[in-house]
Amino acid sequence: MADPILLREVSKAYQTAAGPIPAVRSVSLAVRDQEFLSILGPSGCGKSTLLGMIGGLVAADGGQILIDGEAVTRPSPRKVAMVFQDPGLFPWRTALDNVCFGLELQGVPQARRREVALGLLEPVGLKGFEDRYPRELSGGMRQRVAIARALALDTPILLMDEPFGALDEQTRLLMGEWLVGIRARTRKTIVFVTHSLQEAITLSDRIAVMTSRPGTIKDVLPVDLPYPRDLNSPPAVALRAKLWDHVRDESLRAMEGRA
Amino acid sequence: MRVWTWRALFLAGVLGAWEAVARPLDPVLYVAPSAIPGALLRVLRGQDMPALSGHLWLTLQEIGAAYGLAVAGGLWLGFLLGLRPLLGRIYEPILAALYAIPSVVWYPSLMLFFGLGPSSKIAFGFLLGFFPIVLSVLAGVRQVDRHLITVATSMGAGPWAVFRKVVLPGMASTLAGGLRTGLALSVVGVLVGEVLGARSGVGYVLNYVYGLLRTPEYVGLVVIVAAVVLVIDGVAGIFEARAKRWAG
Numbered sequence: 249m250a251d252p253i254l255l256r257e258v259s260k261a262y263q264t265a266a267g268p269i270p271a272v273r274s275v276s277l278a279v280r281d282q283e284f285l286s287i288l289g290p291s292g293c294g295k296s297t298l299l300g301m302i303g304g305l306v307a308a309d310g311g312q313i314l315i316d317g318e319a320v321t322r323p324s325p326r327k328v329a330m331v332f333q334d335p336g337l338f339p340w341r342t343a344l345d346n347v348c349f350g351l352e353l354q355g356v357p358q359a360r361r362r363e364v365a366l367g368l369l370e371p372v373g374l375k376g377f378e379d380r381y382p383r384e385l386s387g388g389m390r391q392r393v394a395i396a397r398a399l400a401l402d403t404p405i406l407l408m409d410e411p412f413g414a415l416d417e418q419t420r421l422l423m424g425e426w427l428v429g430i431r432a433r434t435r436k437t438i439v440f441v442t443h444s445l446q447e448a449i450t451l452s453d454r455i456a457v458m459t460s461r462p463g464t465i466k467d468v469l470p471v472d473l474p475y476p477r478d479l480n481s482p483p484a485v486a487l488r489a490k491l492w493d494h495v496r497d498e499s500l501r502a503m504e505g506r507a
Numbered sequence: 508m509r510v511w512t513w514r515a516l517f518l519a520g521v522l523g524a525w526e527a528v529a530r531p532l533d534p535v536l537y538v539a540p541s542a543i544p545g546a547l548l549r550v551l552r553g554q555d556m557p558a559l560s561g562h563l564w565l566t567l568q569e570i571g572a573a574y575g576l577a578v579a580g581g582l583w584l585g586f587l588l589g590l591r592p593l594l595g596r597i598y599e600p601i602l603a604a605l606y607a608i609p610s611v612v613w614y615p616s617l618m619l620f621f622g623l624g625p626s627s628k629i630a631f632g633f634l635l636g637f638f639p640i641v642l643s644v645l646a647g648v649r650q651v652d653r654h655l656i657t658v659a660t661s662m663g664a665g666p667w668a669v670f671r672k673v674v675l676p677g678m679a680s681t682l683a684g685g686l687r688t689g690l691a692l693s694v695v696g697v698l699v700g701e702v703l704g705a706r707s708g709v710g711y712v713l714n715y716v717y718g719l720l721r722t723p724e725y726v727g728l729v730v731i732v733a734a735v736v737l738v739i740d741g742v743a744g745i746f747e748a749r750a751k752r753w754a755g
């Protein structure tokens with residue numbers, strides 16, 4: 249099967265009053281079918297921009313982005329769903345109605361929408377919270393509603409932009425475990441942006457390390473470890489050391505660049 | 508309950524004090540509360556004065572027309588400027604400056620343009636109601652969380668769906684506030700217009716009894732106008748609360 253996501257020499261610069269600022273430079277990457285690929289990099293390295301381009305929210309300046317062999321020009325909600333660091337729930341909708349949003353746009357009848365949404369909220373541990381408004385939910389619950397909302401689109405591809413970045417560490421660990429379960433059930437192709445080494449190692453099949461701005465792919469490392477992953481096992485420790493080596497350099501450069 | 512008790516006591520105290528002060532003085536200048544029920548009755552019967560119902564109906568129609576135009580114009584211009592950032596940047600300061608000018612200064616020119624009839628009142632009510640609506644649309648559009656628009660777009664929402672399902676609910680409470688203020692000001696505009704010069708309408712009747720120094724009837728009319736305005740604002744308040752609840 250052909251790779252569902254293919255990037256060729258993709259670049260992007262943001263136009264500012266002070267001139268163009270390059271954000272992503274010449275990224276080439278193939279994401280395999282049903283793969284969990286993490287993009288790891290220091291903050292501000294353009295990983296979110298890269299994900300936005302794959303999702304069709306940001307236009308690339310150069311290069312080519314193909315989803316199932318078709319060039320991306322705008323969001324394609326039948327193939328790609330997205331989750332962001334800020335859950336972005338609609339405050340005027342209940343948890344259930346938030347999950348229904350995408351199906352509503354696709355004209356799915358109400359009874360069917362409700363059925364799908366209820367079926368998604370239960371496994372994410374939100375049974376009984378269907379009629380709560382976002383402000384009545386905790387941060388972790390909100391992000392689970394947002395993920396359920398993305399899953400409702402039932403797309404083969406899921407793009408996640410630091411989805412657990414705003415959560416406390418405990419919640420973050422639990423959400424990671426939970427995502428491994430979801431992934432095992434749904435067999436989606438997932439691209440997961442993160443700056444956490446631990447998260448990348450626990451979740452991914454492969455980890456793409458990005459350089460600091462303008463971001464480009466420095467290395468792609470496979471993670472050949474069985475689930476559930478033990479971060480203290482020798483291969484995990486070795487991988488972590490290798491990743492840290494890459495990321496440390498880039499983070500230092502990013503820090504100096506900003507200072 | 509305590510609040511209501513205190514409020515009632517306060518109002519009773521004010522009326523009592525007013526009565527005590529007014530009773531020994533000239534009844535033309537100082538209308539005692541005890542004189543109001545009789546005056547109200549004479550106003551409602553149209554005793555020795557124009558019948559109220561026709562004039563009140565005309566005033567309500569003028570308010571309806573003025574407010575309808577203010578809503579239509581305000582929403583149209585507000586969304587035009589709010590959804591096109593460049594236009595907004597060009598014209599919003601002009602709007603804000605116009606809003607800062609006391610609107611009464613426009614009234615003489617409106618009378619010149621539209622004459623003494625209802626149109627000048629409608630124009631003035633429109634002018635007063637229009638600004639808070641436009642400005643609330645502009646503020647509301649700006650207050651919509653950009654991230655929610657990104658999220659909706661990522662799920663395939665086009666411009667119309669974004670507008671209907673994200674922008675509109677996201678700004679509903681601000682818009683409802685603006686619509687309510689606009690209504691209150693449209694009412695003020697029409698009434699002020701009538702008082703400043705008209706041949707019919709509640710303002711005309713007010714001037715009529717006032718001109719004959721029939722102050723008790725004048726106060727009675729004021730009470731009626733106040734009651735009508737309170738009812739209108741109360742209904743608007745219910746709508747506003749509903750919109751706010753809907754928008755979370």
